[in-house]
Amino acid sequence: MTTTTTTTTTDNKILTSAIETYRHYAGQPTLSDIESCHQDSNDEILHLTPYFSTMDLVKLENLTYTRSFTYSLKTRQLLFTSNVTTINKNIVRRLVSPDGKYLALVTKEMKGEQELNYVQIWHDEHLIFGYEVSDSKISPHGKVLPKNDYASFFEWSPDSRRLIFTAEEKRKPFKSYFTAEKLDDLGESFSTYRENWGEQMETLETCVVCVFDVDTKQVKLIENHPKDLYFGQCTWTTNQDEVILVAFPLEPYRLGLIFCENRSSAFFKCNWRTNEWIQLTEFDKICRLFPRHLPKTDNQFVYLQSDINGAHKQCQRLILFNTQTKEEKILIDRVDNVKYSNVNTDPFTAEWDTQFKGLYLPLPHLCYSRDGRYLLLRSVSGSRNVIYIYDFTEQKMISLDSPLGVDTSMNGLAIFGHYVAVNIVDCRTPYRFYIYDLKTLNKTDKDNNGWHLIVQHEFKKEEKNQIVWNIDRFFPDNETIPVESIYVHTRDTQTKRPLMVLIHGGPNSVISLDYYVGVVAYIGLGFDLLIVNYRGSLGFGQASVDKLLGNISKTDVGDCHEAIQRCLKYTEPSRPVVLIGGSHAGVIIGRLIGEYPDEYAVAVLRNPVTDLLHVYATSDIPDWAIAQSTNAQFDFETGRNLFMDTALITYLIERSSIRLIDQVKTPVLLHLGKKDRRVPYSIGLRYYECLKAKKIPTKLYVYDSNHSLSEVPNASDIFVNTVLFISEHLDLPS
Structure with missing residues (x-):
């Protein structure tokens, strides 16, 4: 009786802690966009109206709002800050001229x-x-x-x-064949399929x-x-x-x-x-x-x-x-290949590499200076978001460096006149709203006088300073293409905290240095986070992207396993490891827990790719399965019907993580969206059924959602359910 009571009390503490921690961090506003920025005729005063976002965990919805700021360029002071103006969720479109x-x-x-x-x-x-x-x-x-x-x-x-x-x-409007007064009134049948x-x-x-x-x-x-x-x-x-x-x-x-x-x-x-x-x-x-x-x-x-x-x-x-x-x-x-000066580094002793590695992000809508000389470019350089300015007069590209140094990411929002609106972030800072004056761009003495801090949001100093991060970079297979990891953890921790490994989907994506609600909330609950950008991730040159074509479930799996081993060697080899990720991360995590069944404590999967043949047959992107698995091109005439190609079908099956289900011992939590068109719900459901049949500890949550599962009710529910599932299989601090 005492044991049951103690367990219940501990579970309730963990549940309460998960709810309150998520509520705290999800309630922090982030800077999402900018509506307008105008300067007065003397170019001394700026009037700015950015968009902010936060989560409303009472209504369980995203909340977008604007605030207006008046800033003196001459005195470098904020003169006025408006109150919050919320954006009605029934607004489909909103645009200022x-x-x-x-x-x-x-x-x-x-x-x-x-x-x-x-x-x-x-x-x-x-x-x-x-x-x-x-x-x-x-x-x-x-x-x-x-x-x-x-x-x-x-x-x-x-x-x-x-x-x-x-x-x-x-x-x-459709009318029934049997009730329309005129044939011309019928309209198109409601059951007609529309692509x-x-x-x-x-x-x-x-x-x-x-x-x-x-x-x-x-x-x-x-x-x-x-x-x-x-x-x-x-x-x-x-x-x-x-x-x-x-x-x-x-x-x-x-x-x-x-x-x-x-x-x-x-x-x-x-x-x-x-x-x-x-x-x-x-x-x-x-x-x-x-x-x-x-x-x-x-x-x-x-x-x-x-x-x-x-x-x-x-x-x-x-x-x-x-x-x-x-x-x-x-x-x-x-950029095809990126050359690094130091390819032999011990775990987590690497420094940020600032060289240009290519363009990967969309052009902003407001991307030109008023005189047409400058173009704002956003991109990724390794595991950081960066900004470049293209100068049409000089016909060259210029890196716009953060006034806070390389240990930050910069998100370029827009150009207004000759001012660039920028959001500078890191793992512990939701936003820093800066304006950069392009008139200072070509100065020979590179100081920070062109930067103007409008407003920033930070946690309390003692809370902020607890979160730190280190970068690791290594080069598998004696090649020149790196794997980069960010280890986010608490400063001077005295306890052996579980290591949660965050693996991105895509696979041609990247998790950059930024503020993520989940990351800081998990850290607040006693985890340390390892974010892995394996070969195939964006931000490392086209050669890195091409490296994964025809090599998924091999190259990416090996990269992630080695990144984890390096982190354990750097920290504490005996700490438990939790794997978490969605979409293509299902390929990687499914293989990791199948190939290394005794090394991973818990796996958490969201709409995972566990069966490549199933993805090819049912996804809205069958070309993805072919390109990533065999590096073959998709042809519209035959691409949907390659089932006579027994070599392809065999290869898809062999590289699928569900094939290793008999070797899995790790408890697995699944979150699936019933409306997922990218990795259809039935794929994860089959994986769940196979786990149950093998008596592997597993649990499934199903949401009336799509592939991203990003709606506030879903994201918040997933976070809490993840913590509870992990706590069933690991001893977590309450």
Whole structure:
């Protein structure tokens, strides 16, 4: 009886501690974007309005809000800080015009079982235009498409007189064959299958392109839209009647698009007044994304280029395109190999390597200085987010270094005039909002006078100083491609804390130095964290990305195992190790607990890839399984039907972690999303059933969600359930 009571008390303490720790760290605001930044006529005062995000664990939802700041450049003092203005969760789109005078809003509202969309245009404090999208007298379109980096846009023209956006095609409401008074009233059957762009993009089926004209107060549908194409990205030209658009083919069928920057695409130029469409490039072996037209130069825009097929994310080229001559010029080429000066380091004695390793992140929407000289570039360098400025006058790229040193990451938000808005973060700091003055960029004496700290959020000093981190870098197989790890832990700990190893999915992704709620919360509960960026991760050159093609479940598994062993050698070899990760991390973790059944205490998996054949047959990205497993290219004609290729099928089975299920001893916790299109729910469910059949300690939680499981109710539930499951199999401090 005493033992039961003690166990219950301990469990309750752990549960309470998990809830309160997560509540504390999840409630810390982070800086997510910036709405506007304007300076006065004397260039002495800045007016800034950034967006912040936090979790509301009462309503169980993400909360976005703005705050306005007035800052004196002359005295370097913050003059005014506004109160919080929350952003209504029913807002579909919100965008301030470049001159700051107009605000475009799209909101949604339920009326019975029907969702209505309302479009509003505000000028200062006046509502100057508004309509409901089903009003056929005003609206030529259906619902305005929600924000998506690949398949929708919502952009003011540079002169703030027009707004271009994508919306659903207007459809006749369906009426039953047996109740319609006229055959013309039938509309399309509700059971008709409509293709979409897969995972997290199911609502993006069709699109039309529309323009709202401030001068005429009218909404125009751009006609002659090629019906076999989907237009997903846009940039205005210097001619306010013309835009450049990115088109994706719809035939013969669609593959998943989110996080897949290797899809065939082409550029079109469109005159929205005359409905003229001109194709600028072919649908060839190139993926063209994120066009941004030069603000002061006619007929020229930059974009990011990568190859189709292969890895879903790659090292990209920055291209300058001339719309008259259709000539392309490489401004910044992809980096294939990165040379490191010191390839023989003991565990966790490495220093940050600051050399340029390529471009990997999208171009910001507001990426040009007002005079058009400078272009803001965001990227990853090893395990850090970094910023570069491209100087069109000097035709060179300049690294914008953090005023706080290399032990931070920098997220470039936007350029306003000649000021860059930057968020500087690290593992223990949710945000530091800085402004950088580009007028100081080319100074010979590199001081920090160009940097202006607007506002920052930090924990209490004693709490902040407890969290520290070290970097490890090693080179497996005597190659020049590194594996990089970040060890996040408490300072001068006296206890043998469990080591939690965080392995990213992708696999062509990266976990960079940043503030993560889960990381700091786990540390607060008594864990130390090891973040592993294995070969194949972004930020280490294209050779690293290519290294994993045809080598998953071998190279990545070996890299992670060696990274863990180095950390144990550096710290405490006998400490228990918990593996945690999702998606492609299922390949790695599933192999680790199968190949090393006595070395890992607990495994926690979210929507894991445990069966590569199942992924190939059912995922929205079958090309991923083929490329990563065999380094083969996907062909639309035969790519979905390669089951006659017995060598391929055999290889997919052999490299699947479910094949090692008989060797697993490690307790396994699974979190699955029922709406996951990327790694369908049935894959994890089969793995769970196999574990149960072998009497391996396991538990499964299922969420009405997609691949990311990122909604606040899910993320918070996953955190607490993870702590409870680990506590069942490890002795945790209560």
